[in-house]
Amino acid sequence: MRFGIxxxxxxxxxLAYILKENGTxxxxxxxTAQQAKVLRKEGLHVxxxxxxxxxxxxxxxxxxxxDWNVYDGVFITVKSYDLSQLSSYVAKASKKLPIIFTQNGLSHFTFAQQFxxxxxxxxxxxxxxxxxxxxTVEHKGEGSIRIASFTKKGIPDSVKQLGISFQEEKNPWEMLLRKVTLNACINLVTALLKMPNGALLExxxxxxxxxxxxxxxxAVFPEIKRLLTFTEVEALCEKTSRNTSSMLQDVMANRPTEVDAxxxxxxRLAKEKGKSLPTLQTLVLLLEAEQMEKGVTTND
Amino acid sequence: MRFGIxxxxxxxxxLAYILKENGTxxxxxxxTAQQAKVLRKEGLHVxxxxxxxxxxxxxxxxxxxxDWNVYDGVFITVKSYDLSQLSSYVAKASKKLPIIFTQNGLSHFTFAQQFxxxxxxxxxxxxxxxxxxxxTVEHKGEGSIRIASFTKKGIPDSVKQLGISFQEEKNPWEMLLRKVTLNACINLVTALLKMPNGALLExxxxxxxxxxxxxxxxAVFPEIKRLLTFTEVEALCEKTSRNTSSMLQDVMANRPTEVDAxxxxxxRLAKEKGKSLPTLQTLVLLLEAEQMEKGVTTND
Incomplete structure (x- = not known):
């Protein structure tokens, strides 16, 4: 099998490392052409x-x-704010090609509804x-991988046979809500405080x-109680205690963050329910204000 | 007249400068004994x-x-978190001695109720x-001075004749609520974002x-609408645009801040009304977390 990333x-x-380890x-x-050249010449270092x-x-x-259609499946691992640039590619791809999104946040949930x-x-x-x-990539911590189909087509055998150990979920919305809650709790706070994940416990x-x-x-999304306890949030901080969250990595490198995704x-969804999220909003505004001071703008 | 500060x-x-300019x-x-010695020897530089x-x-x-009782009045200008150390001094002071508090925040409102x-x-x-x-002190911006008596005794002539141009307020609670709103809006946000006051407009x-x-x-204290419009908050940012708020000065110098005051x-007052202040609470927790990382603790 041949997978594109x-x-x-x-x-x-x-992901390339995990797939290669399993012989894919x-x-x-x-x-950039430069990165393709370096990867071909030097190989993937882990x-x-x-x-x-x-x-x-x-x-x-x-x-x-x-040409995406030469693969048995394609993973899209770009940052969520770069997703919109891929619309025309997805539109042209075969409707039989499994396309797997790994973004943080929820914007690919909306993106997928276009297709x-x-x-x-x-x-x-x-x-x-x-x-x-x-x-070169450094693997800093092992955690769970979950997968859910956006359509009724489910998960194809080609993906199931990749040797990636994952948990299959029925409801992509709930799966993403669980993950976005983890990301909001860990990434936004560590990015603002410039702390490794473990500091959220200390x-x-x-x-x-x-x-x-x-x-x-x-309080706004009561299903979270069922999907993810606060103890589980803390357990992930513990497990990744010395890690720098992806959002803090972005902030440190003066890159746009995934705060909007x-x-x-x-x-937006809270507003639809007539509710507000002032704590989240405060963290977002602070991160945006910091990025503005540094002259970093999102790609949107 | 002779005033202590x-x-x-x-x-x-x-304050010493303003009083000296008016011949007090x-x-x-x-x-510290050291600062007294330097001030006596070198004089006050402005x-x-x-x-x-x-x-x-x-x-x-x-x-x-x-001995406070040799003065016609005493100004207490220490930071609010150092106020508790002055309880025994106030208790011993003559009940006729005007004692004027200049702290930010509201903790001196509670402090005063003990006396x-x-x-x-x-x-x-x-x-x-x-x-x-x-x-040496640098005077960075002119603004209003307001004064209100905590007791029914009002403002004594000795203070009125000091040549300080101030506005007399009837209600100390409302006067302090107005100021604490200004401080919350300007000082907390600038201290977190490490910005001069003017950046809150830009x-x-x-x-x-x-x-x-x-x-x-x-929303929690509706009287604020009457005491201070948002336009007035922005006007103070404009007027002090190049200033570093006192709280940001504290943060930069690794000193305790007045965040609690x-x-x-x-x-606490919001809680008494069955309300919460999540935005304020978020800013407080972020500032506290930053100070904890730096090992700065309050004096309480």
């Missing part, structure tokens, strides 16, 4: 959780030159990963803030 | 708003050696000032956050 960021490279033929579709260095031969091609006849699937990945160079005020945010979300849809 | 911080030195005999009661350098002879004495028979007065100062050395997200905070306070009582 769009995006050579930390999640794209991590992988091709990474990169934004520092495993145990600190072991491994390398793998991978295919790589600039996205603009790629009701395509074979779209959502995946949430709670692993920690940091990209160290154009072709710093009493940061912990109270994370709890306030969790309770505010749970993570919070924007939550705020 | 407790505290040689930016407000203490600024001033003695500054300092926490950089006026126009940039002019001036110096004045002032009396100075360590607080522990001072119903004393001659306690509240003053709010919207001037900008930065202490540059133990005996940075759209910071401005929206300040407005969200103002509206949340106004400014927000603690608001949160």
């Amino acid at each position: 769009i995006g050579g960021g930390s999640i794209g490279l991590l 033929n992988v091709e990474i579709m990169t934004r 520092v495993s959780i145990e600190g072991e260095k491994k390398s793998y031969d991978v295919g790589a091609i600039p996205l603009e030159n790629a 009701p006849d395509h074979f779209l699937i959502a995946m949430t990945i709670e692993h920690g990963a940091i990209r160290k160079s154009l072709h 710093n009493a005020s940061a912990n109270r803030l994370m709890k306030q945010l969790y309770e505010e979300l749970e 993570i919070a924007g849809e939550l705020v | 407790i505290g040689g911080g930016s407000i203490g030195l600024l 005999n001033v003695e500054i009661m300092t926490r 950089v006026s708003i126009e940039g002019e350098k001036k110096s004045y002879d002032v009396g100075a004495i360590p607080l522990e050696n001072a 119903p028979d004393h001659f306690l007065i509240a003053m709010t100062i919207e001037h900008g000032a930065i202490r540059k050395s133990l005996h 940075n759209a997200s910071a401005n929206r956050l300040m407005k969200q905070l103002y509206e949340e306070l106004e 400014i927000a603690g009582e608001l949160v």
Whole structure:
């Protein structure tokens, strides 16, 4: 089997590593020709959780030159704010091609609704990963992977046989709501406070803030209580205690963050229910204000 | 007339300057013997708003050696979190001695209620000032001064004749609520975002956050609408646009902040009304979390 991965960021490279470990033929579709060249020439370098260095031969091609229909399935791992640039590609793709989205937040939930006849699937990945160079990724923490189909077509055998250990979920909305709650609680707070995930357990005020945010979300979306307890949020902080959240990595690198994908849809849906999310809104405005001061704008 | 000023911080030195300009005999009661010595030897140095350098002879004495009852009135300009250390001094002071409090926040409102028979007065100062050395203060912006008696005794002639141009208020609670709203909106947001006051007008997200905070306070304390419009909050940002708020100065210097005095009582009073202040609470928790990371604790 041959799978394509769009995006050579930390999640794209991590997925390539997981697939290669299980003997899948992988091709990474990169934004820049430079990254495709480096990956082809140097191979994919991985520092495993145990600190072991491994390398793998991978295919790589600039996205603009790629034909998605040569693959048995395509993972889209680009940041959510870059998703809109892929609309025309998805529109042109075969309706039989499984396309798997790994974004944080909820904006791909809306994105997928534009393509009701395509074979779209959502995946949430709670692993920690940091990209160290154009072709090197460090695997920082093991976590669960969940998968849910956006359509009635379910999960195809080609994906089930990839050797990725995942939990299959029936309801993509609930799966994404669970993940976005984790991301809001961990990523927004750590990005503002410039803290590793574990500090949310050690710093009493940061912990109270994370709890306030969790309770505010749970009050507006009561299904969260069933999907994710606060103890589980804390357990993920513990498990990834020395990790820098992806949003903090973005802030540190003066890149746009996924704050809109993570919070924007939550705020809109709360409004539809006649409710507000002032704690979340405060964190969003603070992050936006910081980014504005630094001159970082989103790609939207 | 001879007035004592407790505290040689930016407000203490600024008040000494204002009083000296009007020919009042001033003695500054300092926490350290060192500052008293420097002030006596070098005099009080002032950089006026126009940039002019001036110096004045002032009396100075360590607080522990001072007898408050030799003065016609005493200003207490220490930070609110140091107020509790002055309880025994106030208890011993003559009930005829006007004692004027200049703290931010509301904790001196509670403090004053312990001394119903004393001659306690509240003053709010919207001037900008930065202490540059133990005996040098820079006057950074002119603003209003308001004064209200905590007791039925009113404002004594000795204070009215000081030559300080102030507005007399009947209701100390409303006067302090007005000021604490200004401080919450400007100081908390600038301290978190490490911005000068003027950035609250230029940075759209910071401005929206300040407005969200103002509206949340106004919803819980509807009298704010009558005491202070959002336009007035913005006007003060404009007037002090290049200033660093006192709370940001504290954060930068790794000192405890007045966050508890400014927000603690608001949160408690909201709770008494069965309401909450999630935006304010979020800003407080973020500031506390930051201070905890730096190892700065309050003096309480």
